[in-house]
Amino acid sequence: MIEVEKILSQYFEVYSDKETLEKYSIDYGYLSPLLSSIRKIPKAVIKIKDEEEIRALMELINEYHFPIIVRGSGSNTLGETIPIKEGTIIVDITGFKGFERRSNYLITRPGSEFNEIGIEDLPTIPTSFYMATIGGYVAGGSLGFGSLRNGAVWDNVKEVEVYTPKGFFSLSGDDVYSVVQSAGTTGIISKIKMRTVKRQGKVKVIRRSFTSLVNAIDFSLKILDDAEFISIRNKQMAELIEPNRKWDKWNVIAGVYGEGEEASLKDLITTFAGTYFTAVNKTKVNYNSLDIPLEKLNYIEGMKAMISCELSKSRNKLFSHTYFLGYDKLPEIEGYSFNLHSYKVNDRVEADRLKKMIDFKRKVDEDDLLNPGKLVFQ
Ligand SMILES: Cc1cc2nc3c(=O)[nH]c(=O)nc-3n(C[C@H](O)[C@H](O)[C@H](O)COP(=O)(O)OP(=O)(O)OC[C@H]3O[C@@H](n4cnc5c(N)ncnc54)[C@H](O)[C@@H]3O)c2cc1C
Numbered sequence: 001m002i003e004v005e006k007i008l009s010q011y012f013e014v015y016s017d018k019e020t021l022e023k024y025s026i027d028y029g030y031l032s033p034l035l036s037s038i039r040k041i042p043k044a045v046i047k048i049k050d051e052e053e054i055r056a057l058m059e060l061i062n063e064y065h066f067p068i069i070v071r072g073s074g075s076n077t078l079g080e081t082i083p084i085k086e087g088t089i090i091v092d093i094t095g096f097k098g099f100e101r102r103s104n105y106l107i108t109r110p111g112s113e114f115n116e117i118g119i120e121d122l123p124t125i126p127t128s129f130y131m132a133t134i135g136g137y138v139a140g141g142s143l144g145f146g147s148l149r150n151g152a153v154w155d156n157v158k159e160v161e162v163y164t165p166k167g168f169f170s171l172s173g174d175d176v177y178s179v180v181q182s183a184g185t186t187g188i189i190s191k192i193k194m195r196t197v198k199r200q201g202k203v204k205v206i207r208r209s210f211t212s213l214v215n216a217i218d219f220s221l222k223i224l225d226d227a228e229f230i231s232i233r234n235k236q237m238a239e240l241i242e243p244n245r246k247w248d249k250w251n252v253i254a255g256v257y258g259e260g261e262e263a264s265l266k267d268l269i270t271t272f273a274g275t276y277f278t279a280v281n282k283t284k285v286n287y288n289s290l291d292i293p294l295e296k297l298n299y300i301e302g303m304k305a306m307i308s309c310e311l312s313k314s315r316n317k318l319f320s321h322t323y324f325l326g327y328d329k330l331p332e333i334e335g336y337s338f339n340l341h342s343y344k345v346n347d348r349v350e351a352d353r354l355k356k357m358i359d360f361k362r363k364v365d366e367d368d369l370l371n372p373g374k375l376v377f378q
Pocket residue numbers: 027028069070071072073074075076077080081093110111125126127128131132133134135136137138139140141142143144145182183184185187188189190274277278371
């Protein structure tokens with residue numbers, strides 16, 4: 001046993017058998033050949049179940065300077081929990097659970113799973129709700145079902161508490177940007193306060209087909225106020241996802257408050273929103289994504305690829321979170337790249353939020369011990 005494991009074993013249960021280390025060396029980033037090629041086997045795994053243990057761990061990190069990665073369910077697809085530095089200790093936080101609802105808010109510990117919390121009143125819900133933790137979504141997620149009306153994860157987290165090598169912080173307002181979507185590089189989240197919402201009723205599904213993308217976009221804008229989600233898919237993508245229906249060149253699949261086909265909320269989320277993971281798993285083709293302002297979206301009209309445009313809002317700006325599968329070349333549009341093959345937080349976060357993360361990282365973890373290498377800050 002090396003020294004760090006010996007020290008940790010005085011405070012925590014330490015797992016270092018081959019099978020456990022192998023399991024914790026990879027996450028759903030396995031989908032990307034690039035991301036899976038970078039992994040190192042971690043040194044050991046520990047499990048944390050309360051705030052006291054996070055505090056104790058931080059003291060040990062300060063004293064012995066070893067790198068850690070906090071891990072929820074490991075369902076992120078960006079290699080966020082894949083170790084890239086030798087000697088990494090994985091901190092499994094799935095046992096740190098507990099939540100309560102107060103008027104219009106959810107207050108929760110990071111290890112609570114969506115399935116335990118219940119999803120009906122959450123403003124944004126990842127397609128992976130059936131396996132993800134809320135802490136993992138806040139630290140690593142971005143958009144989800146509900147983001148068209150309620151914005152991204154960072155628009156809905158009102159307060160977040162974190163432990164860092166430089167102490168405890170309770171962050172609110174724009175300061176939550178230092179932690180949300182930073183992939184655990186700026187602290188271990190111990191508590192989250194998230195806004196809850198009241199949905200207007202049952203969401204029904206409608207499908208409309210069009211011969212041009214411009215017409216599909218126009219229709220989407222018309223139903224925007226009544227919609228909970230809108231996906232615009234080209235024929236190839238629509239056929240892959242729902243092969244038994246008839247599709248035209250461009251198709252709008254939307255969840256609306258009004259007339260439409262009945263579906264349960266869970267089915268709506270897993271079947272309709274954010275289906276790229278399932279589609280790539282099925283086809284094994286290359287894939288990536290771009291966030292494109294709606295006024296530029298029609299530039300992709302003639303592109304040869306399977307395309308799905310998930311209309312979303314972040315900080316009140318409407319855009320298309322656009323997936324391209326089986327493409328030759330990504331379009332050169334003045335959009336925002338959300339690189340699905342980069343383990344670096346820098347390759348998916350806009351400049352002003354990234355600055356918040358980097359400033360905070362410099363203040364609390366200048367030795368880069370929290371998920372090292374994932375946030376470039378020097
Ligand atoms: C089928 C599928 C569908 C998906 N759909 C969506 C979607 O709709 N929207 C979306 O945004 N994402 C989606 N994802 C990816 C998504 O980000 C995750 O599923 C989820 O948000 C991560 O939760 P997790 O508990 O698995 O976290 P993990 O994967 O374990 O961790 C994610 C990141 O958070 C960090 N982290 C975890 N807990 C803490 C903590 N307490 N403190 C600090 N850092 C922490 C980790 O270090 C890591 O960097 C999907 C993935 C799959 C496989």
